Amino acid sequence: MIEVTLLTQADCRFCEIAVAVLARVAQEHPMAVRHVGLDTDDGRALAARHGVAFAPGVLLDGEMFGYGRLSERRLRRHLAGRDARPHAGGSEDIQR
Template identity: 60%
Template sequence: MSEPASEPFAQTEPVEITLLTQDDCGFCEQAKQVLDRVGADFPLQVTEIDLATDEGRRLAAQAGVLFAPGILVNGQPFSFGRLSERKLRRTLRQHSLA
């Protein structure tokens, strides 16, 4: 018998999301909204880091983030620029099944 639709994923450990942002960034605000919506369905631990900081520049360089917002999932590069909610949900589903 399949799982109930209201509880499709049994993952208990939160997925670490690092959000690299900058001031006056429309896509950064859009990414925060996406993460809020997705966080209602998946356990997320979101850390926002400003790209103007040393840590932000270091992470962006390591992850190949060319412009804000940059997204890392469990420390691995995921995307930069406009965040695709569909792509993020698909990745989180795969992660929860692993």
């Protein structure tokens, strides 16, 4: 499951779009989405650490994915590539 952190602010149209995009994409890629306000200590710290210039900021598994208007196409491509990678340590990696 993908851990998504969505850094948001009040009255942000791009934040509303990001929520809708994540809801659609979550139908195909299991994810847990945590909303963090940029007006909170945690939100400001995450934004500073990851270089989020403005809302919304999107972190995937703790890594910066982007900020501003969330591209559904880019997110789907990223997740499809991630799903296609072999998982380290899995039994499918063992050849005898």
